[in-house]
Amino acid sequence: MLRSMVLIAMIAVLLAGAGAAGWVAYALRRAVTDGALPAQTKALEYAARSLAFRVEQQQKPLHALSSVLAGHMHDSQESLEAMLRQPASMAQQYEQIQLANGKGQLLVNLRQEQAMSAEQLDESLREVLKRSLAEGKPITQAWVRPGDAGLQLEFQYVVPVRDLQGKLLGVLGGSYRAPLSVLFSLESTSAEAGGQLLLIDRDHRPLALSSKGQWQWPAAAGDAVLPAGIDRAWLKMAQAGAVSEQRNGKLWSAMPLPWAQWTLLKVSDVQEWVPGVSARTMGWLAAALLALAGLLGGVLCLIAYPLTALFRSAERASRRGVMLELDSVSRGASWWRGLSDHDWGEALTLRSALQALGGGYEAHGEQERELQMQLQTLMDYAPVGLIVTHGVTVQRVGMQAARVLGYRPREMQGLAVRDLCASDADHEDLMGRVRRALDTYGQFDGEVCLMRKDSRPIWVRIHGQSMQRMHRAWEQSGKALDGQYLVWELEDVTTQRQLREQSSWKAMHDPLTRLPNRTAFALRLKEWLQEYTSRDYLESMGRANAVARSQSEPMVHGIVLYVDLDHFSQVNRQGGREVGDEVLGHIARLIESTVRPHGWVARVGGDEFAILMAGISREEGMRHAQLLCMAIQDWEGSYQGQRYMLSASIGMLLLDASYHTAASAFKGADMACYAAKRKGRNRVEVMTAAV
Incomplete structure (x- = not known):
C-alpha cells in the first residue's frame, strides 16, 4: 500500500511538473514575442517625447528673457552683461548666452557667467545666430559633443528680440548641454542589453551609438556607416512619423525628432526578448523536479506510516480473532510520535515568512529611496x-x-x-x-x-x-x-x-488678460504685411509664383485666426462678471500656450481673440486651428457645484501679402468666424479671397 501510494504520487508530480513547465515556457515565449515590438516602440516613443518636452520647456525662459531685453537693447555692453549675470536672471539656466543686435553685431557672449570675445564664439553657434537673424524666427539646433561623462547633446536655442511693435531688434541665443545617457535613459531589460540605440541625422548618417547603455561615436565602435540591414527608404518614412516592424529576426523601431530633423533608431534581436533555457538549466530543473518528487514521497511515507502500522496490527488481530489496540512500543510508533511532537514544520514556516517579510520591507525601502532621488534630480534639472x-x-x-x-x-x-x-x-x-x-x-x-x-x-x-x-x-x-x-x-x-507699469505697455495691452490689444494687433499685422511685401514678395514676382497668380491661385504667406467664444454670456449670467473675467484670463493663457511659438495672440474684443501665424501653410494653419478648437472644448470649470464648458467658433483667413491690407485681413477673418457661427458653432471656417 505504502509503495503504491508513493509511486503513484511521484509519477503524478513528475508528469504535472513537466507539463506545467512546458506550458508556462510556451505561454511565456508567446506572450513576450507578441509584446516585444510594442514594448520597444513605446519605450522609444517615451524617450522621444520626454526629450521634445525638455526642449520645449528649455525654450520658455529664453522667450521671456528676450521680452525683458527688448527694452535694454541700446544699453551698454557692461550693463547688459551685468543684467544677465544676476542670480535671479533666467540666463543662469544656460551654459552659454549670446546677444546680437539687428546689424549682426555680437553684444554679449557669456560662457558660465564669464565674458568671452566675439572671436571665441564657436562657428556653429555663430551660424545659428545669423540664420535666426535673417529669418526672424526662433531656431533650435543640436550637436553631439564629447564630454567628461561621455557623449553629450548640446542644444542651441535662438529667439528673435522684438519691441512692443514687433520690430526685430536682434537675437538672443542660449546653449545647454546634457549627457546622452540621461536624455535617452530607456528602461534596462534583458533584451536591451544586447540591442543597439542609434541617433541618425537627416542624411542618414549615424551621429552616436549606444550599446549596453554606453554612448560612443560610430567610428569608435568600428561602424561609421549605417549597420547592415537598415533600409534607407524605411528610415526616410521614419522622419515623417514613428515606424516599427519585425524583420529578419530583429525588431526595428524608429522615432523622429522633429526639432533637429534626426531619427532615434532601436534595433534588437527577437531572441533576446524571449527567455531561453540552457541545457545546464534544464538539467537543474529536472534534478529539482526529481528532488521534489522524492521529497513528496518521503512526506507521504511519514504520513502513511502510522496508517500502515495500524493496518498491520488490525490484520494480525483479525487472524487471531481479537482486535488489538495500537501498541505504542511497536515498530516505528515511538519514532513517529517523537517526530510528530516536534514543531519543525510550523517553526520553519513562520521563520521563512518573517524573513521574507523583512527582506521585502528592506527592498521596498531601498526602491522608495531610489525613486525619491530620481524625482529630486528631475525637479532640480x-x-x-x-x-x-x-x-x-x-x-x-x-x-x-x-x-x-x-x-x-x-x-x-x-x-x-x-x-x-x-x-x-x-x-x-x-x-x-x-x-x-x-x-x-x-x-x-x-x-x-x-x-x-x-x-x-x-x-x-x-x-x-x-x-x-x-x-x-x-x-x-x-x-x-x-x-x-x-x-x-x-x-x-x-x-x-x-x-x-510703463504707459507704453498699457497703451498696447489688455489689462485683464495682459495680451496685446486690438490696436497692437492691427499695427503688428500692418508692419508684417509691409515687411513681407518689401522683402520677399517683390523678389518672387518674376519667378514661378507669377504662374500661380495668373491661374487665380492666391499665395499663402501666413494665417490669421479669429476666435470667438460661443455662448460666453452664459458664464456671466451664471457666475457674475468677476467669474467671467477669471474665465477669460484662463482661456487667454490656454490660447497662448496652445499656439506657441508659431502664433502671436491678441484680445480684440470682449470674448474675441485674434492670432497671427506668419509663414504657416493652409494645412498647418488648419491643424493649429482645430487643435485650438479642441483645447477650448476640453476646458472645464465649475461654480458652486455646477460645471460649465465652452466652445469656440474660429475663422481662418489665408493671407496673401500682395492682396490684403491690415483692415481687409482683419475683416476677412471676422467674416470667416461669422460663417463658422452660422454653420453651427464649434468649428473652423476658411476664407481665401480678399475682402
Missing part, C-alpha cells in the same frame, strides 16, 4: 521652478524654484507656506485664492508677492494643480488643502511687472 506642497507645507522643491526664492532646496523641505508670505493676512488671502481656484477650475494660475530668504519681496507667477487633477480625477468641492498634494510651477515676473 527641470527648466522651470517646481514645488510640491502637502497642505500648507513644502514637501519637495527643485533647484530653480529654491534659487528664485533665495533658499537651498534642503532648507525649503518642511517649510511652511506662511514663511514665504509677508504677513498672516497675505497668507490667508493666498490660501483663499488657491482654494477658490481649485474648486472652480481645478487649478490655480496667478501672480503673487512672496518673501525671499533675505526678506526681500519678489513677484512670481505660480501655476499649480492637485496631483489627483493631473490624473484626470476631479477634486471634491470644498476639500481642505491640508489633504491635498499640489504641484506648482514658479516663475520670477518681477521684471515683467515693472515693464507693465
Whole structure:
C-alpha cells in the first residue's frame, strides 16, 4: 500500500511538473514575442517625447528673457552683461548666452557667467545666430559633443528680440548641454542589453551609438556607416512619423525628432526578448523536479506510516480473532510520535515568512529611496521652478524654484507656506485664492508677492494643480488643502511687472488678460504685411509664383485666426462678471500656450481673440486651428457645484501679402468666424479671397 501510494504520487508530480513547465515556457515565449515590438516602440516613443518636452520647456525662459531685453537693447555692453549675470536672471539656466543686435553685431557672449570675445564664439553657434537673424524666427539646433561623462547633446536655442511693435531688434541665443545617457535613459531589460540605440541625422548618417547603455561615436565602435540591414527608404518614412516592424529576426523601431530633423533608431534581436533555457538549466530543473518528487514521497511515507502500522496490527488481530489496540512500543510508533511532537514544520514556516517579510520591507525601502532621488534630480534639472506642497507645507522643491526664492532646496523641505508670505493676512488671502481656484477650475494660475530668504519681496507667477487633477480625477468641492498634494510651477515676473507699469505697455495691452490689444494687433499685422511685401514678395514676382497668380491661385504667406467664444454670456449670467473675467484670463493663457511659438495672440474684443501665424501653410494653419478648437472644448470649470464648458467658433483667413491690407485681413477673418457661427458653432471656417 505504502509503495503504491508513493509511486503513484511521484509519477503524478513528475508528469504535472513537466507539463506545467512546458506550458508556462510556451505561454511565456508567446506572450513576450507578441509584446516585444510594442514594448520597444513605446519605450522609444517615451524617450522621444520626454526629450521634445525638455526642449520645449528649455525654450520658455529664453522667450521671456528676450521680452525683458527688448527694452535694454541700446544699453551698454557692461550693463547688459551685468543684467544677465544676476542670480535671479533666467540666463543662469544656460551654459552659454549670446546677444546680437539687428546689424549682426555680437553684444554679449557669456560662457558660465564669464565674458568671452566675439572671436571665441564657436562657428556653429555663430551660424545659428545669423540664420535666426535673417529669418526672424526662433531656431533650435543640436550637436553631439564629447564630454567628461561621455557623449553629450548640446542644444542651441535662438529667439528673435522684438519691441512692443514687433520690430526685430536682434537675437538672443542660449546653449545647454546634457549627457546622452540621461536624455535617452530607456528602461534596462534583458533584451536591451544586447540591442543597439542609434541617433541618425537627416542624411542618414549615424551621429552616436549606444550599446549596453554606453554612448560612443560610430567610428569608435568600428561602424561609421549605417549597420547592415537598415533600409534607407524605411528610415526616410521614419522622419515623417514613428515606424516599427519585425524583420529578419530583429525588431526595428524608429522615432523622429522633429526639432533637429534626426531619427532615434532601436534595433534588437527577437531572441533576446524571449527567455531561453540552457541545457545546464534544464538539467537543474529536472534534478529539482526529481528532488521534489522524492521529497513528496518521503512526506507521504511519514504520513502513511502510522496508517500502515495500524493496518498491520488490525490484520494480525483479525487472524487471531481479537482486535488489538495500537501498541505504542511497536515498530516505528515511538519514532513517529517523537517526530510528530516536534514543531519543525510550523517553526520553519513562520521563520521563512518573517524573513521574507523583512527582506521585502528592506527592498521596498531601498526602491522608495531610489525613486525619491530620481524625482529630486528631475525637479532640480527641470527648466522651470517646481514645488510640491502637502497642505500648507513644502514637501519637495527643485533647484530653480529654491534659487528664485533665495533658499537651498534642503532648507525649503518642511517649510511652511506662511514663511514665504509677508504677513498672516497675505497668507490667508493666498490660501483663499488657491482654494477658490481649485474648486472652480481645478487649478490655480496667478501672480503673487512672496518673501525671499533675505526678506526681500519678489513677484512670481505660480501655476499649480492637485496631483489627483493631473490624473484626470476631479477634486471634491470644498476639500481642505491640508489633504491635498499640489504641484506648482514658479516663475520670477518681477521684471515683467515693472515693464507693465510703463504707459507704453498699457497703451498696447489688455489689462485683464495682459495680451496685446486690438490696436497692437492691427499695427503688428500692418508692419508684417509691409515687411513681407518689401522683402520677399517683390523678389518672387518674376519667378514661378507669377504662374500661380495668373491661374487665380492666391499665395499663402501666413494665417490669421479669429476666435470667438460661443455662448460666453452664459458664464456671466451664471457666475457674475468677476467669474467671467477669471474665465477669460484662463482661456487667454490656454490660447497662448496652445499656439506657441508659431502664433502671436491678441484680445480684440470682449470674448474675441485674434492670432497671427506668419509663414504657416493652409494645412498647418488648419491643424493649429482645430487643435485650438479642441483645447477650448476640453476646458472645464465649475461654480458652486455646477460645471460649465465652452466652445469656440474660429475663422481662418489665408493671407496673401500682395492682396490684403491690415483692415481687409482683419475683416476677412471676422467674416470667416461669422460663417463658422452660422454653420453651427464649434468649428473652423476658411476664407481665401480678399475682402
